Amino acid sequence: MRGRYVIAxxxxxxYGKLGLDTVTLNVQACAEALSDAGIDKGAVDALFVKTxxxxxxxxxxxxxxxxxxxxxxWGGAWDQGGAANITLIAWxxxxxxxxxxxxxxxxxxxxxxSGSSAVYGRPRGNDALHGWFSTAAGYGMxxxxxxxEYGTPPEAFxxxxxxxRRHGAANPKxxxxxxxxLEDYLASPWVVEPLxxxxxxxxxxxxxxxxxxxxxxxxxLGIDHAVPILGIGEGQTSWELPARETxxxxxxxxxGRLAFEMxxxxxxxxxxxxxxxxxxxxxxxxxxxYGFCAKGEVAHFVADGRIEIGGELPxxxxxxxxxxxxxxxxxxxxxxxRQVRGTANLQVQGASVGLVSNQGGTMHxxxxxxxxx
Amino acid sequence: MTVTDELQPDIDSINRPFWEGLAEGKLLFQACGCGHRxxxxxxxxxxxxxxxxxxxxxxxxxxxxxxxxxxxxxxxAFKDRLPYNVALVELEEGPRLLTNVLAPNDxxxxxxxxRLAIDIHRKVPLAVFELVEGQAT
Numbered sequence: 001m002r003g004r005y006v007i008a009x010x011x012x013x014x015y016g017k018l019g020l021d022t023v024t025l026n027v028q029a030c031a032e033a034l035s036d037a038g039i040d041k042g043a044v045d046a047l048f049v050k051t052x053x054x055x056x057x058x059x060x061x062x063x064x065x066x067x068x069x070x071x072x073x074w075g076g077a078w079d080q081g082g083a084a085n086i087t088l089i090a091w092x093x094x095x096x097x098x099x100x101x102x103x104x105x106x107x108x109x110x111x112x113x114s115g116s117s118a119v120y121g122r123p124r125g126n127d128a129l130h131g132w133f134s135t136a137a138g139y140g141m142x143x144x145x146x147x148x149e150y151g152t153p154p155e156a157f158x159x160x161x162x163x164x165r166r167h168g169a170a171n172p173k174x175x176x177x178x179x180x181x182l183e184d185y186l187a188s189p190w191v192v193e194p195l196x197x198x199x200x201x202x203x204x205x206x207x208x209x210x211x212x213x214x215x216x217x218x219x220x221l222g223i224d225h226a227v228p229i230l231g232i233g234e235g236q237t238s239w240e241l242p243a244r245e246t247x248x249x250x251x252x253x254x255x256g257r258l259a260f261e262m263x264x265x266x267x268x269x270x271x272x273x274x275x276x277x278x279x280x281x282x283x284x285x286x287x288x289x290y291g292f293c294a295k296g297e298v299a300h301f302v303a304d305g306r307i308e309i310g311g312e313l314p315x316x317x318x319x320x321x322x323x324x325x326x327x328x329x330x331x332x333x334x335x336x337x338r339q340v341r342g343t344a345n346l347q348v349q350g351a352s353v354g355l356v357s358n359q360g361g362t363m364h365x366x367x368x369x370x371x372x373x
Numbered sequence: 374m375t376v377t378d379e380l381q382p383d384i385d386s387i388n389r390p391f392w393e394g395l396a397e398g399k400l401l402f403q404a405c406g407c408g409h410r411x412x413x414x415x416x417x418x419x420x421x422x423x424x425x426x427x428x429x430x431x432x433x434x435x436x437x438x439x440x441x442x443x444x445x446x447x448x449x450a451f452k453d454r455l456p457y458n459v460a461l462v463e464l465e466e467g468p469r470l471l472t473n474v475l476a477p478n479d480x481x482x483x484x485x486x487x488r489l490a491i492d493i494h495r496k497v498p499l500a501v502f503e504l505v506e507g508q509a510t
Contacts, residue, residue: 121447126382126413127471129499132459133447140441141461148439148483193442193456193478242461242469243411243419247439 002262005093006226007371008218009037009211010334015175015325017113018205022052023067025109025207030068033105033209037223041068044211046104047075048091050084053328054112054119064107074101081360082276082328083234084108086367089333090232092212102217108330109207117203136200136279138241138362140192143281145247147194150296152284158185159302160280161198164316166308168323171345175202176323199280202326208334227340230265230353231370233258238364251366252289252357259368260290263353267292270370271351272339273313274332276359277320286357290368309346317346329358333369340373379450382497388414390428395498398491400431402468412468433489434465435502442478462487462502473501480504 011032013025026049034041047065057063061076074095078084085108092104112119121134146152161180168174180188180198188198218226235251235258237244260266267290275283284298292313293301301307307315318324318335325331336354338344344351358367384392391414394401404410404427409420418426440460446452458478463469474481475490487502 123380123448126388127459128448129380129382129497130459130471130473130501131443131448131451131454131457132471133443133451137441137443137459141439141459144441145439190442190444190456193444195441242471247461 001093001097002230002264003228003372004215005096005212005229006215006218007089007210007229007333007337008213008223008226009033009035009039010209010337011036012208012331012334013109013206015173015204015206015327018111019114020111020205022055022109022111022207023063025111025205026064026107026209027067029109029207029209030105030107033107033211037211039103039211039221041070043103044070044105045073046092046095046101047072048088048104048106049077050088050108051077051079052110054110054115054117072101074104080365082278083358083360083365083367085329085333086232086356086358086369087234089210089212089229089369090234090367093229093232096212096214102213104212105209106212107207107209108327110327111205112203113205120203134192135362136195137192139279139281140195141241142247142285142363143194143199143279146281146285149248152296152299154186155182156284156299156302157199157280158182159307160277160283161185161322163308164277164320164322167317167346168319171318171324174319174324175204175326176319195279201278201321202323204326206325206327208327208330210330210333210337225341227337227371227373229369230372231259231261231263231368233262233368234366236365241362248285249295250285250289250359250363252286252359252368255366255368256290259370263370263372265353265370269353270313270355271353272317272336272348273315273355273357274317274320274336275315275355275357276329276332277316277322278328278359280322282359282363283315283357285363286359290355309348314346314348317344317348328360332356332358336369336371340371380448387416390414394428394430395491395500396493398493398498400433400489400491400500401428402431402464402466403427404429410467412470429466431464431466431468431489435462435487437461437474437481437483437485437487438463438469440474440481460502470500473499475501475503
């Protein structure tokens, strides 16, 4: 499948507090993606959407299709947390490969800023009687264990936050455009210790979408900025935190291996990476699990601006979830496409291989994708 | 600690013995004939998918695997307890659970030994732990 499918178009809405419903947001992003690909909506015969995290609705995929005024053969809404975007691109590739459809839209929208963000602070079953609430707490539990096992210092987490904020500050479309220093990071208040406020991603309204088709179809349509998908991989633990044998390794190991094998590439071949950064611990563990460095050595890997623009492996070059928008993952795919096209706001010169990670739940699910020109 | 009494557990036919055990001062976990032991309660063993398990009482010793300290209350019942800890404790028998350690937050240490301390006089007794004293810090 290496290089047989492409991302032929991308689109997104503004990010922030938008006061719009999620079907409207999806339609806006999809319309822009179709326009970017230069194709008519009548050519779309598959529509894959991730359910809005903050508000689940029955038959949501059909509501978006109605909003777009299309009658896809394949489509629906998928829930796998933030790993869903890459997963849906994989579904689109497999559906096209087996001749079930030809051109797919993959889209995500949510509006927790205008609607309700209660989902992120929700009680977690009967453990709530112990005060176990929120998405942040689970990541804090993982971060603490990483600090225990490997002595990971605050500077490592700061490096991720500082890179995202620096890149976001340069992005006119980013929601949070303020650089931070190490001192700012260290002074950032605790949310769920060891997580500081600057470790936690934004909560945002917005939508983003991509058009997926075969490379051959893109060529015949004369789409010259289509970006080939080189590799894709998935992994899921599904265990809740207490049941996991380890807290410091994730399904990124499995997903990364599959994606790199399919692409015939190694981590050293990656020019720029967009790594899911719901919390700063996530890209750190993802770098280790993909094999960019040994387990426990990520603090050294991210030191000295190595993951900032101009460094050896710039990550989250449009600001990520920490700075561009809190949207769970699709914006990272868009930025990876822009980097390989050569049209990114902070362009990594000569970027030919881009990596994207998506991750869901409390590191329950993981999806990896490699793009290349 | 009475503030948390505002929250009630969801009790069903599968987890009822766990909550009844706590009311009697016991922490029960499930142990399967295949050797697997676990929490929380399930109808089928998550290892072999059989229902050949029994409830067993933990001896009440465990270790702290990780913990977090809440500086923000996501529910009014916890406002007066801030900052409070939630710890992931591994029982000597193997099962792991989320709990609270009844100690100052800055006294918690990685892999510290803890012992069960159920207050059966609470409206909803909970499996919480205290630090075993005399440990090197």
